[in-house]
Amino acid sequence: MARMKFICDAERCIECNGCVTACKNEHEIPWGVNRRRVVTLNDGVPGEKSISVACMHCSDAPCMAVCPVNCFYRTEEGVVLHDKDVCIGCGYCSYACPFGAPQFPASGTFGVRGKMDKCTFCAGGPEANGSEAEFDKYGRNRLAEGKLPACAEMCSTKALLAGDGDVVADIFRNRVVKRGKGAEVWGWGTAYGTQQQAAAPTGTKS
Amino acid sequence: MLLTKKPHAGTPARAEGARSPFVHSLQRGLSHALPTLDRRSFLRRSGLGVGVGLAASSLTLVKKAKAAEGRETAVGQGKVEIKRTVCSHCSVGCAVDAVVENGVWVRQEPVFDSPINLGAHCAKGAALREHGHGEYRLRYPMKLVNGKYERISWDQAYNEIAAKMQELRKASGPDSIFWIGSSKHNNEQSYLMRKFVSLWGSNNCDHQARICHSTTVAGVANTWGYGAMTNSYNDMQNSKAALYIGSNAAEAHPVSMLHMLHAKENGTKMIVCDPRFTRTAAKADQYIRFRSGSDIPLLFGILYHVFKNGWEDKKYINDRVYGMDKVREEVLAKWTPDKVFEASGVPEDQVFKAAETLAMNRPSTIVWCMGQTQHSIGNAMVRATCILQLALGNIGVSGGGANIFRGHDNVQGATDIGPNPDSLPGYYGLAEGSWRHFAKGWGVDYDWIKARYASPTMMTKPGMTVSRWIDGVLEKNELIDQDSNLRGVVYWGHAPNSQSRGYEMKKAMDKLDLLVVIDPYPSATAAMAAMPGKEGDLNPNRAVYLLPAATQFETSGSVTASNRSLQWREKVIDPLWESRSDHMIMYQLAEKLGFGKELVKNFKMQKVKGLDEPVPEDILREINKTNWTIGYTGQSPERLKAHMRGMHMFDVKSLRAKGSWVDKETGYDIAGDYFGLPWPCYGTPELKHPGTHVLYNTNQHVMDGGGNFRANFGVEKDGVNLLAEDGSASKGADIQTGYPEFDHVLLKKLGWWDELTDAEKALAEGKNWKTDMSGGIIRVAMKNHGCHCFGNAKARAIVWNFPDGIPQHREPIYSTRPDLVAKYPTHDDKKAFWRLPTLYKTLQQKNLADNVAQKFPLILSSGRLVEYEGGGEETRSNPWLAELQQEAFVEINPKAAADRGIRNGEFVWLHSPTGAKLKVQALVTERVGPDTVWMPFHFSGRWQGVDMLPYYPAGAHPVVRGEAVNTATTYGYDSVTMMQETKTTICNIERFTA
Amino acid sequence: QANQPADSTTAGARPAAPAAAAASAPAAGGLGGIQGQNIFTIKDASNEPDYAKQTNGERAKVQPGNNAPMWRAVGAGAQGYTSLPKSEAPEAGVLVQPFVTYPGSRHTTAGEAWRQVRNNWLIPYGGSLVLIVLGALAIFYFARGPLGHSDALDGGARIERFTPFERAAHWANAIAFSILAISGLVMAFGKFFLLPLIGGQLFGWLTYALKNLHNFVGPLFVVSLIIIFVTFLRDNFPRKGDMRWALRLGGMLSRDPNGELPSHRFNAGEKLVFWGGVLLLGFFVTTSGLVLDKLWPAITYDRQAMQYAHMVHAVSTMLMIVVFLGHIYIGTIGMRGAYTAMRRGWVGEAWAKEHHAYWYDDIRAGKIPAERSTQPAVPAEPARAA
Numbered sequence A: 001m002a003r004m005k006f007i008c009d010a011e012r013c014i015e016c017n018g019c020v021t022a023c024k025n026e027h028e029i030p031w032g033v034n035r036r037r038v039v040t041l042n043d044g045v046p047g048e049k050s051i052s053v054a055c056m057h058c059s060d061a062p063c064m065a066v067c068p069v070n071c072f073y074r075t076e077e078g079v080v081l082h083d084k085d086v087c088i089g090c091g092y093c094s095y096a097c098p099f100g101a102p103q104f105p106a107s108g109t110f111g112v113r114g115k116m117d118k119c120t121f122c123a124g125g126p127e128a129n130g131s132e133a134e135f136d137k138y139g140r141n142r143l144a145e146g147k148l149p150a151c152a153e154m155c156s157t158k159a160l161l162a163g164d165g166d167v168v169a170d171i172f173r174n175r176v177v178k179r180g181k182g183a184e185v186w187g188w189g190t191a192y193g194t195q196q197q198a199a200a201p202t203g204t205k206s
Numbered sequence B: 001m002l003l004t005k006k007p008h009a010g011t012p013a014r015a016e017g018a019r020s021p022f023v024h025s026l027q028r029g030l031s032h033a034l035p036t037l038d039r040r041s042f043l044r045r046s047g048l049g050v051g052v053g054l055a056a057s058s059l060t061l062v063k064k065a066k067a068a069e070g071r072e073t074a075v076g077q078g079k080v081e082i083k084r085t086v087c088s089h090c091s092v093g094c095a096v097d098a099v100v101e102n103g104v105w106v107r108q109e110p111v112f113d114s115p116i117n118l119g120a121h122c123a124k125g126a127a128l129r130e131h132g133h134g135e136y137r138l139r140y141p142m143k144l145v146n147g148k149y150e151r152i153s154w155d156q157a158y159n160e161i162a163a164k165m166q167e168l169r170k171a172s173g174p175d176s177i178f179w180i181g182s183s184k185h186n187n188e189q190s191y192l193m194r195k196f197v198s199l200w201g202s203n204n205c206d207h208q209a210r211i212c213h214s215t216t217v218a219g220v221a222n223t224w225g226y227g228a229m230t231n232s233y234n235d236m237q238n239s240k241a242a243l244y245i246g247s248n249a250a251e252a253h254p255v256s257m258l259h260m261l262h263a264k265e266n267g268t269k270m271i272v273c274d275p276r277f278t279r280t281a282a283k284a285d286q287y288i289r290f291r292s293g294s295d296i297p298l299l300f301g302i303l304y305h306v307f308k309n310g311w312e313d314k315k316y317i318n319d320r321v322y323g324m325d326k327v328r329e330e331v332l333a334k335w336t337p338d339k340v341f342e343a344s345g346v347p348e349d350q351v352f353k354a355a356e357t358l359a360m361n362r363p364s365t366i367v368w369c370m371g372q373t374q375h376s377i378g379n380a381m382v383r384a385t386c387i388l389q390l391a392l393g394n395i396g397v398s399g400g401g402a403n404i405f406r407g408h409d410n411v412q413g414a415t416d417i418g419p420n421p422d423s424l425p426g427y428y429g430l431a432e433g434s435w436r437h438f439a440k441g442w443g444v445d446y447d448w449i450k451a452r453y454a455s456p457t458m459m460t461k462p463g464m465t466v467s468r469w470i471d472g473v474l475e476k477n478e479l480i481d482q483d484s485n486l487r488g489v490v491y492w493g494h495a496p497n498s499q500s501r502g503y504e505m506k507k508a509m510d511k512l513d514l515l516v517v518i519d520p521y522p523s524a525t526a527a528m529a530a531m532p533g534k535e536g537d538l539n540p541n542r543a544v545y546l547l548p549a550a551t552q553f554e555t556s557g558s559v560t561a562s563n564r565s566l567q568w569r570e571k572v573i574d575p576l577w578e579s580r581s582d583h584m585i586m587y588q589l590a591e592k593l594g595f596g597k598e599l600v601k602n603f604k605m606q607k608v609k610g611l612d613e614p615v616p617e618d619i620l621r622e623i624n625k626t627n628w629t630i631g632y633t634g635q636s637p638e639r640l641k642a643h644m645r646g647m648h649m650f651d652v653k654s655l656r657a658k659g660s661w662v663d664k665e666t667g668y669d670i671a672g673d674y675f676g677l678p679w680p681c682y683g684t685p686e687l688k689h690p691g692t693h694v695l696y697n698t699n700q701h702v703m704d705g706g707g708n709f710r711a712n713f714g715v716e717k718d719g720v721n722l723l724a725e726d727g728s729a730s731k732g733a734d735i736q737t738g739y740p741e742f743d744h745v746l747l748k749k750l751g752w753w754d755e756l757t758d759a760e761k762a763l764a765e766g767k768n769w770k771t772d773m774s775g776g777i778i779r780v781a782m783k784n785h786g787c788h789c790f791g792n793a794k795a796r797a798i799v800w801n802f803p804d805g806i807p808q809h810r811e812p813i814y815s816t817r818p819d820l821v822a823k824y825p826t827h828d829d830k831k832a833f834w835r836l837p838t839l840y841k842t843l844q845q846k847n848l849a850d851n852v853a854q855k856f857p858l859i860l861s862s863g864r865l866v867e868y869e870g871g872g873e874e875t876r877s878n879p880w881l882a883e884l885q886q887e888a889f890v891e892i893n894p895k896a897a898a899d900r901g902i903r904n905g906e907f908v909w910l911h912s913p914t915g916a917k918l919k920v921q922a923l924v925t926e927r928v929g930p931d932t933v934w935m936p937f938h939f940s941g942r943w944q945g946v947d948m949l950p951y952y953p954a955g956a957h958p959v960v961r962g963e964a965v966n967t968a969t970t971y972g973y974d975s976v977t978m979m980q981e982t983k984t985t986i987c988n989i990e991r992f993t994a
Numbered sequence C: 001q002a003n004q005p006a007d008s009t010t011a012g013a014r015p016a017a018p019a020a021a022a023a024s025a026p027a028a029g030g031l032g033g034i035q036g037q038n039i040f041t042i043k044d045a046s047n048e049p050d051y052a053k054q055t056n057g058e059r060a061k062v063q064p065g066n067n068a069p070m071w072r073a074v075g076a077g078a079q080g081y082t083s084l085p086k087s088e089a090p091e092a093g094v095l096v097q098p099f100v101t102y103p104g105s106r107h108t109t110a111g112e113a114w115r116q117v118r119n120n121w122l123i124p125y126g127g128s129l130v131l132i133v134l135g136a137l138a139i140f141y142f143a144r145g146p147l148g149h150s151d152a153l154d155g156g157a158r159i160e161r162f163t164p165f166e167r168a169a170h171w172a173n174a175i176a177f178s179i180l181a182i183s184g185l186v187m188a189f190g191k192f193f194l195l196p197l198i199g200g201q202l203f204g205w206l207t208y209a210l211k212n213l214h215n216f217v218g219p220l221f222v223v224s225l226i227i228i229f230v231t232f233l234r235d236n237f238p239r240k241g242d243m244r245w246a247l248r249l250g251g252m253l254s255r256d257p258n259g260e261l262p263s264h265r266f267n268a269g270e271k272l273v274f275w276g277g278v279l280l281l282g283f284f285v286t287t288s289g290l291v292l293d294k295l296w297p298a299i300t301y302d303r304q305a306m307q308y309a310h311m312v313h314a315v316s317t318m319l320m321i322v323v324f325l326g327h328i329y330i331g332t333i334g335m336r337g338a339y340t341a342m343r344r345g346w347v348g349e350a351w352a353k354e355h356h357a358y359w360y361d362d363i364r365a366g367k368i369p370a371e372r373s374t375q376p377a378v379p380a381e382p383a384r385a386a
């Protein structure tokens, strides 16, 4: 079974936020919850690079490990999902997540955050595929429709790649070879573990 | 290497039935607790489901897809339709599939098949579906009564507006109303708008192109023929080098970067010249920072190295360019590296490197946009760029070209066939011949139209421009070149905060007798009009009306992308609330004004929500029938629709159909066509001209989209041949040298006249290719003989009919550099220029005398953020976008900030020499140099520190409001087109104090 | 910042002479210094001056595409730019949590480190600790049985041990504590013992309720704890005899039924609970709890703050639970009469004498009134607390 993965190509990402609004649009995400966001480093100076980041669907997911109610689960495709009926909104997953993926609809005074929400890799949640309940709580289930995540499909420059880890790594490797630069696969090691890094192109490191 | 769909599309990720292991464990867990109940009934019975109120409220994170008027649809029920439309935000023209369920736009899918965007979108395109919510739109007609907007009926609105218009017409003539049309209108609406204003009897109409690419259009058309992007975003994949000057494509045309970044991976070198280190610059191989407004020194600095090293394409220049020798002399003498450095601040080595990259990596392309156009010498700047490309032999070459990225989704189309004050659709001009041509096309008596005008002179005199309507109101009557001042203004799809001198605009708006705003989001204008102004400015008789227009998703029609491709938008949903489509409003208003029949003579009507609306297809057919000049004749609705359905057949690099494909509905075979039949698509649709992907390309046959430069400026100038030299012609042309444009005389002389059918002969007699309604002249010249209907001439490096035939650097009227003003002064004042007196030298000198450069030592520039568009009211009303940019800001260099004790994120006062001041947040960044500050121009809704919320029509206000930079911008207009100077003005900044 | 690129010019600056023409000579064979884009031409630039200190822009000049300086900064938790406002998303600019080493974790991203601390230490050891203490108390109970002979109200005149106010404060506190402890324990360990028992759905709702209860009762507990502290402060100062009591653990372990050592109103054990349990652990529990509740003013509630607060909270609450398990044990089944004393407020002379001999002596001597709640002359504890 394919293992779903994200790669964001810093040499291509132009911080256009297309991925962000694509996600909002597809899942009707309210103001204040950002399943995906774009971060620009060295903003305004040479060397500026942008990265779009959401849940990386980690292999050994810290969020999953700390959740006090075990509401996370992993699909056969390696997508890390959670059950909002079970979630207690404790915020632990957000403390644990290296990428800042988990989001909460409320501010958190008195610890009231509401149910956690995060990128589902457009794979919905535990409800029946494509059901209204699933849509209400988790947004669309594109994977079940045979589609890939909305954010990556709509990425303006195809910087954001999503899909079968082998395929996206191939595409990325191809680009790296062609341009001979910008080889880091951001977040790969952290999210998918170092043993899998062999599958990902290795970059110029100093 | 573009990732599209999951290869095994269709296979559900988690097959129904085989639930995830988690669900199993869930069920197992439950069955421990209560073996016989399923989870839901358990929750219900145990009361847990309702008991935890807190939980319930925060549980449903996602809103239901909801419709206007409270129509709610459940997901997964009802009739589902897919409508193919096109993003209405920028000129890239990204296609979108709208999923409509029971009349509600519930989803948006990327169109991977589109050769333009391959499914890609920027923030605006990816948030397009919000138009189907339209939460913050104007819902019904409104009228300003005692400072508040009140709801009225459409009938009341029409009656009152029409009465007022007739009153103004009677008292002050038809030219007392200024009609501001829109680049947001589709081609049919833009065209109808020009027709509407003509039948009203005035040339006082304009639209965004004036303040966008008017200088480009004028400069480029006068250089080689057509005022448009020569190549395409896609074709940039063929470039070996690309220079972006004054374009921030990564924010303004994000999806164009898809092609460029792909090209870069294949070795294309990318150079960005910009006063700001933009997001585009971040992707460049070389970035050149230069002083805003010094494009000509920089470009000619590059050209200097080209000439000095003999890198120019000598054969190409000899065969196809007029006047390059004189330019060469002047550049070598005037723009030596020290002068370039003095004026632009760019050291020689950087200029040299850019020149070398462009020369050594041909074909090389140049991209420009607002950085070059929005200047009082914009027309000269763009021509300097053209000259550089001509010197390098890059025009008419795949991979080369002048890739002029246009602005709004249909600004190209509206420029081509829309409400321009100086021409009829298709750049036909205002001469009697043009009028007769159109009168015939419209089926309206020429003399009837003539009688509608104040006088025959006013019929052929270009109108005022949108950039200056405020002067049309405020200027002394004796100084303006029409009888009455402007007394009424109709904003028909245009924002107010996009025109400069907003501070004075408030006064002009108060003085009006009539202000009508027809827009889905008329709110910026509405609020500005309702806000109390200065004592005594307000005209007590002023009437203000707001009419809710439908968006482009509530109607159908064609839209022209920057690369000149036309795409057909299907109607996605019915007009929301009480809104109506623009062409319906035009028709209904014309009826009230008494020329409804004339307006829609050639059109059938269709019912929309029970009301008559002209059929867009019919309007397009009328366009096809009349706009021969620019080849808007081949794009029949049938062909366009076939292209939209057969998108997958077009090659991404060449945009050409990869083979034969027959559209089921129209039976049309797209074989050989370029995607969207990029204009010029000559002749009748039956001629099957494929459209033109790369303009002026002699390497192709004219019936394959090949061409050459246009013969539009005579055959010789001062004894120098203006036609192309021997041997230079499009591939396969029967005439292998320069030749003039085709008309009945030339055809006869060549002995080709008899190749016309008798019917064609009847229509072509006494006509040229532009006025021959049969298309026969074009057919014979192009199809039978491979010759270009518009002749074969040289491009002009010297445009002698412009103020500066050879582009000259001139300092802006508000400059921070008195030393350079002395060396490069501006033009002399102009008297009746587009009907208005226009200041250059006197104001520049006054500024020198007043020492404004010392009081306002910072260059103020402005431009775009990716999330917002134009004046921004529309995009700031879209919560998905608004969340991403919540505060107006000014970028300021750390040094300039430190000098003023300003820290990042603090509020500052930005002072303009006009006396206006803006309260904005400081974004301290090295993106700008210490002498420049930059503001996004998309904000409105705050006025000199005050929130304008109370003045908005109830419910129709944008989510995010901020200070508009144009409240602070100053006087300054292009010496050819009246483009406003919004890229280079001056200001000072101080820490905010209440 | 050395970010001013060599490629850019400070527009408007006017150096005396035009740039040296020599610099413009094209590099031999190259393209005016433009770096090749081919992977094979990426040169080894490691001996460039200050190679290690280069910014990403500088590095891009000598080694195009090598973004190592930037990724290093990212690894260190550098804040990037995001268009989301700081007020709404304070940490949106952080791509990945910085590397840290928390006590007991590897050097890794903060989130992962926190997870390691929580999941590898706090949960297993904290849980074990609670279990061990429970076990120990059980063993003690079965081995030793309840301490003392006299039931509270046995024999002799009544002495008022706790005023109604004291009792009210104590019970409020006790109830809050119990709720917090139970809900906290469910949050921390429920998934090991409850989840398999009642299933995810029910467990989810239950925990959700308990978690919210915990979050709201926490602040109440803080208030009641302060009152408790103030109320019982006076009698918990160390006094003569405490040392002896403490060294021999009050004689609790001795088999001699009359072996309990004399003490004042509170014995050294109680004082230890007071100072160590109520004050010290209470301080950490409540402050960290208030941070977790986002009630502490003027802190940025970023993830690192929450991680720290959580670790402090978890450690201190586990210890507090353990301490008060002991306290509760003694206060209920562990010692005859103690519970009645706390519930009713009165004890008999026998009980007082047996357990708090010095105190009893003082009462007998009239230094302490036998009945305080009705005597307005007594220093007004409630007033002080308020």
Ligand SMILES: Nc1nc2c(c(=O)[nH]1)N[C@H]1C(S)=C(S)[C@@H](COP(=O)(O)OP(=O)(O)OC[C@H]3O[C@@H](n4cnc5c(=O)[nH]c(N)nc54)[C@H](O)[C@@H]3O)O[C@H]1N2
Residues within 6 Å of the ligand: B089, B090, B091, B212, B213, B245, B246, B247, B248, B249, B251, B252, B253, B273, B274, B275, B276, B278, B291, B292, B293, B294, B295, B368, B369, B370, B371, B372, B405, B406, B407, B408, B861, B862, B863, B864, B865, B866, B867, B868, B869, B870, B871, B983, B984
């Ligand atoms: N997101 C978004 N996209 C848009 C639009 C929008 O509003 N929002 N609008 C559309 C429209 S209408 C247009 S016209 C295009 C405009 O697209 P662009 O012209 O690319 O956008 P701008 O940001 O206006 O200006 C481009 C650059 O010009 C630079 N500049 C400033 N002064 C000078 C100068 O003197 N010389 C030179 N060479 N450069 C200078 C600015 O620093 C800026 O980076 O974008 C279209 N696309």
Ligand SMILES: Nc1nc2c(c(=O)[nH]1)N[C@H]1C(S)=C(S)[C@@H](COP(=O)(O)OP(=O)(O)OC[C@H]3O[C@@H](n4cnc5c(=O)[nH]c(N)nc54)[C@H](O)[C@@H]3O)O[C@H]1N2
Residues within 6 Å of the ligand: B182, B184, B185, B208, B209, B211, B212, B213, B370, B374, B407, B408, B492, B493, B494, B495, B496, B497, B498, B499, B500, B518, B519, B520, B521, B522, B549, B550, B551, B552, B582, B862, B863, B864, B869, B870, B871, B872, B873, B874, B937, B965, B966, B969, B982, B983
């Ligand atoms: N300082 C400064 N000023 C600038 C610029 C700059 O760079 N700096 N750029 C200039 C440029 S290039 C441009 S193009 C202008 C853009 O400025 P505008 O075009 O004035 O700005 P928009 O807000 O896009 O205005 C379009 C209006 O059309 C409405 N609209 C959308 N669809 C429809 C429709 O179907 N029918 C009708 N009737 N209305 C519709 C929208 O709601 C919106 O109110 O700004 C110019 N002004």
Ligand code: HEM
Residues within 6 Å of the ligand: A068, A089, A090, A111, C118, C177, C180, C181, C183, C184, C185, C187, C188, C189, C211, C212, C214, C215, C217, C218, C219, C221, C222, C285, C286, C288, C289, C290, C292, C293, C313, C314, C317, C318, C320, C321
């Ligand atoms: C004696 C008292 C307390 C005990 C025994 C206690 C115990 C616990 C425990 C065991 C946890 C779970 C830790 C984990 O799962 O890793 C926890 C979490 C928490 N506690 Fe306490 N706690 C006490 C007091 C407080 C107080 C006084 C407050 C607030 C003022 C508080 C607020 C919190 C918060 C906010 C959490 C985080 C979990 C959430 O938000 O749901 N606690 N506590």
Ligand code: HEM
Residues within 6 Å of the ligand: C161, C170, C173, C174, C175, C177, C178, C225, C228, C232, C236, C266, C269, C270, C271, C273, C274, C277, C278, C324, C327, C328, C330, C331, C332, C338, C339, C340, C341, C342
């Ligand atoms: C259900 C839980 C509890 C029970 C059954 C209980 C029982 C008792 C009893 C019986 C006494 C009286 C002992 C004596 O007379 O010497 C007492 C005293 C006391 N208790 Fe508790 N208690 C409980 C929880 C708590 C908690 C949570 C706290 C504070 C965090 C606390 C703080 C005190 C204090 C301060 C005293 C006075 C003695 C001293 O200073 O140590 N108790 N408790």
Ligand code: SF4
Residues within 6 Å of the ligand: A054, A055, A056, A057, A058, A061, A062, A063, A064, A080, A093, A096, A097, A098, A099, A100, A101, A102, A118, A191
């Ligand atoms: S990115 Fe964060 S939320 Fe997503 S799986 Fe990894 S730890 Fe969990």
Ligand code: SF4
Residues within 6 Å of the ligand: A063, A066, A067, A068, A069, A070, A071, A072, A082, A086, A087, A088, A089, A090, A091, A092, A093, A094, A102, A115, A116
């Ligand atoms: S917030 Fe929800 S998902 Fe995250 S750890 Fe807590 S219970 Fe689990």
Ligand code: SF4
Residues within 6 Å of the ligand: A022, A023, A024, A026, A027, A035, A036, A054, A118, A119, A120, A121, A122, A123, A149, A150, A151, A152
């Ligand atoms: S994968 Fe889907 S849910 Fe995740 S960020 Fe992308 S669009 Fe949003």
Ligand code: SF4
Residues within 6 Å of the ligand: A008, A012, A013, A014, A015, A016, A017, A018, A019, A020, A038, A050, A051, A052, A154, A155, A156, A157, A158, A159, A160, B121
């Ligand atoms: S859509 Fe693509 S290019 Fe745009 S911000 Fe997202 S990842 Fe970057």
Ligand code: SF4
Residues within 6 Å of the ligand: B087, B088, B089, B090, B091, B092, B093, B094, B117, B120, B121, B122, B123, B124, B125, B126, B252, B253, B254, B255, B256
């Ligand atoms: S705004 Fe322009 S680039 Fe963005 S999606 Fe729309 S058409 Fe494409």
Ligand SMILES: [Mo]
Residues within 6 Å of the ligand: B208, B211, B212, B213, B406, B407, B408, B411
């Ligand atoms: Mo524009």
